[in-house]
Amino acid sequence: MRVYDATPDVQDAESPLGTPRCWLHRCLPGEYLAMTLALHAGLGAMLWGLGAWQQLSGMAVVAAGVWIVGRAAGACSGYWFTPLVTAGLAVAVYAAWQAGAALPYESLAIFSPGVFLAMLAMILAADLVELTLSWPLAPVVSRWLRMNWHRLVVWAFALAVVVYLVVIPTAHWIFESLHPPKSGRVLEELSLAEQARLRSTEVLAALWFFALGGTIGSFLNVVAYRMPRGESIIFRRSRCPQCGTPIIGRDNVPIVGWLLLGGRCRACQAAISVRYPIVEWIAAALFLLLYFVELISGGANIPVRDPNHYHGVVWIIFYTKWDLVGLYLYHGFALSALLAWALIDIDRQRVPARAKWVVGATLLLLPFIWPSLLPVPAITHAAEWIGQPWLNAGVTGPLGGAVGVVVGWLTAWALQTSLSSGDGASTTGHLTSSLAIVGMTLGWQAAISLTLLALVLSPAAVGFMHWRRRLPPPLTAILLAAFVLHLVTWRWTTNHGSPWWPCHTTSVSGWIVVTMGYAGLLTANRQFLSRWSCTALPVAAPEMAPTTDAHAAGTLIAPSPIFGSELADEVHRATPPTKNVS
Numbered sequence: 001m002r003v004y005d006a007t008p009d010v011q012d013a014e015s016p017l018g019t020p021r022c023w024l025h026r027c028l029p030g031e032y033l034a035m036t037l038a039l040h041a042g043l044g045a046m047l048w049g050l051g052a053w054q055q056l057s058g059m060a061v062v063a064a065g066v067w068i069v070g071r072a073a074g075a076c077s078g079y080w081f082t083p084l085v086t087a088g089l090a091v092a093v094y095a096a097w098q099a100g101a102a103l104p105y106e107s108l109a110i111f112s113p114g115v116f117l118a119m120l121a122m123i124l125a126a127d128l129v130e131l132t133l134s135w136p137l138a139p140v141v142s143r144w145l146r147m148n149w150h151r152l153v154v155w156a157f158a159l160a161v162v163v164y165l166v167v168i169p170t171a172h173w174i175f176e177s178l179h180p181p182k183s184g185r186v187l188e189e190l191s192l193a194e195q196a197r198l199r200s201t202e203v204l205a206a207l208w209f210f211a212l213g214g215t216i217g218s219f220l221n222v223v224a225y226r227m228p229r230g231e232s233i234i235f236r237r238s239r240c241p242q243c244g245t246p247i248i249g250r251d252n253v254p255i256v257g258w259l260l261l262g263g264r265c266r267a268c269q270a271a272i273s274v275r276y277p278i279v280e281w282i283a284a285a286l287f288l289l290l291y292f293v294e295l296i297s298g299g300a301n302i303p304v305r306d307p308n309h310y311h312g313v314v315w316i317i318f319y320t321k322w323d324l325v326g327l328y329l330y331h332g333f334a335l336s337a338l339l340a341w342a343l344i345d346i347d348r349q350r351v352p353a354r355a356k357w358v359v360g361a362t363l364l365l366l367p368f369i370w371p372s373l374l375p376v377p378a379i380t381h382a383a384e385w386i387g388q389p390w391l392n393a394g395v396t397g398p399l400g401g402a403v404g405v406v407v408g409w410l411t412a413w414a415l416q417t418s419l420s421s422g423d424g425a426s427t428t429g430h431l432t433s434s435l436a437i438v439g440m441t442l443g444w445q446a447a448i449s450l451t452l453l454a455l456v457l458s459p460a461a462v463g464f465m466h467w468r469r470r471l472p473p474p475l476t477a478i479l480l481a482a483f484v485l486h487l488v489t490w491r492w493t494t495n496h497g498s499p500w501w502p503c504h505t506t507s508v509s510g511w512i513v514v515t516m517g518y519a520g521l522l523t524a525n526r527q528f529l530s531r532w533s534c535t536a537l538p539v540a541a542p543e544m545a546p547t548t549d550a551h552a553a554g555t556l557i558a559p560s561p562i563f564g565s566e567l568a569d570e571v572h573r574a575t576p577p578t579k580n581v582s
Contacts, residue, residue, distance in 0.1 A: 024072070024126050029274075029278060029281070032278070033122075034072040034073075035072070035464060037068055037069075037072045037119055037122065037123070038068070038069045038072035038073060038464075039457075039460070040110075040111075040115075040119070041064075041065040041066075041068035041069050041072070041116070041119055042065065042069045043111070044061070044065050044110075044111035044115070044116065045061070045062045045064075045065025045066055045069070046065075047103060047111055048061045048062050048065065048103065048111070049062045051103045052101065052103060055101060057095070057096030057099050057101035057113075058096070058101060060089070060092040060093055060095070060096045060101075061093055061096060061101065061113055061116055063089060063092070064089045064090075064092070064093050064116050064119075064120055065116065067085065067086065067089055067120075067123075068116075068119050068120065068123055071086070071123045071126070071127075072123070077130060078130060080131070082127050082130075082131075083124060083127040083128055083131055086120055086123050086124045086127050087124060089120055090117060090120040090121065090124060093113050093116050093117050093120060094113070094117055096113050097112075097113035097114055097117065101113055110293070110488055161203060164199060164203065166196065168199075169195040169196050169199060198314070201313055201314070202313050205296075205313045205317055206288060206291065206292075209287055209288055209291040209295075210284045210285075210287065210288045211254075211284070212284075212287055213283045213284035213285070213286060213287025213288060214254035214255055214280045214281070214283060214284035215254055216283050216287065216332075216336055217254060217279050217280035217281070217282060217283025217284060217339075218252075218254040218276070218279075218280050218283075219233075220279065220283060220336060220339055220340045220343065221275075221276050221279050221280070221343075223340045223343075223344075224279075224340055224343035224344050224347060224349075225347075227340075227344070227351070227352060227355055228344055228347070228349035228350055228351070228352065229349075230352070240265045240267060240268060240270060242265060242268045242270035243265065243267050243268035243270070245265070245266075245267035245268070248266070251266060254277075254280040254284070255277050255280050255281055255284070258272060258274075258276065258277040259277070279339075279343065282339070283336070283339060286335055286339075286484060287332060287335075289484070289488070290328060290331060290332060290335070290487065291328070293487065293488050294324070294327065294328055294331065294487065295316060295317075295324055295325070295328045296311060296312055296313055296316045296317070297311055298310070298311030298315075298316065298321075298324070299324050299327065300491065301487060301488060301489070301490050301491050302327065302375055302490060302491060303375065303376060303490055303491045303494035303495065303503070304375045304376055304377075304494075304504075305372075305375045308321060308324070323370075323372050326370050326372065326373055327372070327373060327375075330363075330366060330373045330441065331441065331487060333362070333363070334363065334437050334438070334440075334441040334442075334483075335480075335483065335484070337359045337437050338434055338437060338438075338476070338479065338480045338483055339480055341430055341433060341434050341437075341476050342430075342434075342474065342476040342477040342479075342480050344430070345430045345474040345476040345477070346473070346474060346477065350429065351429065351430060351433060356433045359433075359437065360401065360436065360437075360440065363397065363401075363437065363440040363441055364397045364398065364401070364440060367390075367393035367394075367396070367397050368390050368393055368394060369390075371390050371392065371393040373393070374392075374393050374396045374397060374443065376396075376442065376443040376445065376446075376494075376503070376504050377392060377396060377443075377504055378392075378395050378396040378399045378400065378443065378444060378504075379395075379504075396443060396444075397440045398440075399439075399444050400438075400439030400440050400441075400442070400443050400444040400446070400447060401436040401437075401439045401440040402436075402439070402444075403439050403444035403447050403448070404432070404434075404435035404436040404437070404438055404439030404440070404444070404447035405432045405433075405435065405436050405439075407435055407447055407448060407451050408428075408431040408432035408433070408434065408435035408436065408447075408451075409428060409431075409432050411431060411435075411451055411455075411475070411522065412428040412431045412432065412475075413428070414522045414526070415475070415522065415525060415526060415529070430474070430476045431475055431476060431479070434476050434479050434480075435447050435450070435451065435479070438450050438479075438483060442486070442487075442490075443504070445502045445503050445504060445506070446486060446490075446502075448502040448514065448518075449486060449493070449501060449502040449503070450479060450482045450483055450486050451479075451482075451518070452502070452514070452517065452518060452521065453482035453485060453486060454475060454478045454479045454481075454482040455518075455521035455522065455524075455525055456521065457478050457481060457482060458475060458478050458525055459524070459525060459528045461473050461478055461481075462528070462529065463528075472529075500513050500514070501514075502514055
């Protein structure tokens with residue numbers, strides 16, 4: 001018996017396949033969270049199945065990954081036993097975690113049992129919400145959800161900080177007092193105050209990098225709107241296109257400004273597109289992920305270079321390791337450029353040639369000054385016979401950019417722009433410039449490996465968007481996801497993927513296999529797209545084009561039809577076309 005049958009007024013709309021949706025599918029951010037959980041859990045279950053299939057604890061993690069994928073897709077929604085299954089799998093994963101279950105690859109910490117436990121906690125929260133809404137308390141819960149929810153989010157965050165800074169250190173201090181260590185090395189044990197200070201430092205550092213990413217994401221919203229139209233992205237203040245009121249400072253705070261405004265202009269109550277806080281959130285999450293994976297880990301994801309023996313906030317940030325900071329900023333700049341290119345491609349606009357030249361010149365010039373920004377050589381043992389590090393960087397960067405351009409053009413030509421509803425020239429230019437960025441930043445080997453990853457991910461992404469009856473994402477957006485995945489697994493794919501994965505140690509026979517795999521993936525993608533690609537939405541006429549006035553440090557106003565037909569129709573109904581106010 002479905003729990004939802006008792007209260008049809010709170011039942012979710014059914015998907016095209018007739019399966020009730022998960023509670024996460026009630027809002028657009030929830031849909032993106034569900035898709036992220038499904039992709040991460042599916043990839044993690046595959047890795048656990050390959051690397052720990054002989055262990056019972058490994059099979060528990062695999063089962064949890066399969067369950068997370070199913071729940072994120074909406075399977076078993078509305079049944080009374082669903083939270084019990086989720087809770088049981090969480091207990092099994094926790095037991096496996098305590099038993100020391102781990103993948104044989106230390107660099108894949110993002111697929112650890114702890115991460116699976118966190119994802120199961122998110123799914124369990126959604127299950128409990130569904131179960132609560134089905135009880136007689138549903139009216140009470142509905143009134144609670146209609147409260148000032150952004151204030152509830154602030155209080156929940158404050159409570160989490162207090163628990164992390166006070167409750168957990170206190171419990172740890174009490175436990176250590178009752179069970180002192182047998183080693184007798186008292187000086188290595190931190191006091192309660194020292195633990196609280198250390199944890200507060202970690203929290204503040206993480207929040208700072210999260211805020212840095214959110215601010216950059218806000219600026220990328222500016223770039224995505226103004227740059228294709230030839231408008232200045234710096235020397236122009238932003239204002240509401242409906243009433244012309246300048247946007248005040250407190251409304252410019254990324255993510256928070258949109259939440260406090262309730263998605264509407266403070267002056268005239270014009271609708272603010274949900275695109276902008278979502279882009280800011282994505283950029284903030286990506287910069288925070290790069291902070292954990294690459295910076296405070298001591299460069300554990302970077303191949304060739306030996307990871308720092310001492311890592312963490314204190315040893316990396318306060319005793320600053322400038323080579324790691326430089327790598328973080330360099331990769332963050334490339335990540336920002338790829339995100340901006342993807343947004344412009346989603347908007348079916350063109351990236352100006354001068355912007356491509358500025359980004360390319362920056363990525364090529366910086367390694368001349370700091371050669372350590374390119375740890376992977378273009379040719380094996382090249383540093384031994386080239387001699388000068390800056391000369392080696394002068395070979396690696398341009399060669400990577402050239403290979404990226406060639407592979408990007410060949411891929412776009414082979415797929416015949418099937419992954420984009422825009423014109424072919426724009427898609428080809430975006431893909432070639434994006435892969436050139438990848439090649440100049442990570443090396444020519446990465447330009448090939450990211451193309452393979454994108455061709456592997458694209459059928460899943462297009463199929464998911466087709467099932468959700470939305471526009472398929474352009475290949476530049478899929479390439480952005482492949483770039484992040486490659487950065488996270490860079491050392492692992494280099495050390496364990498050879499000789500069959502593109503890297504600086506791949507053999508000749510390995511490159512033959514890579515070439516055959518590339519051709520096979522291109523063929524498979526063409527056949528898949530010819531059957532499953534969604535029908536493109538008509539591009540808005542100039543008089544119906546979005547009229548947002550972007551700014552460099554905050555929330556943007558007015559819609560852009562980039563997240564599919566449902567959102568585009570909703571936003572265009574909410575905001576009629578108006579003349580842009582400069």
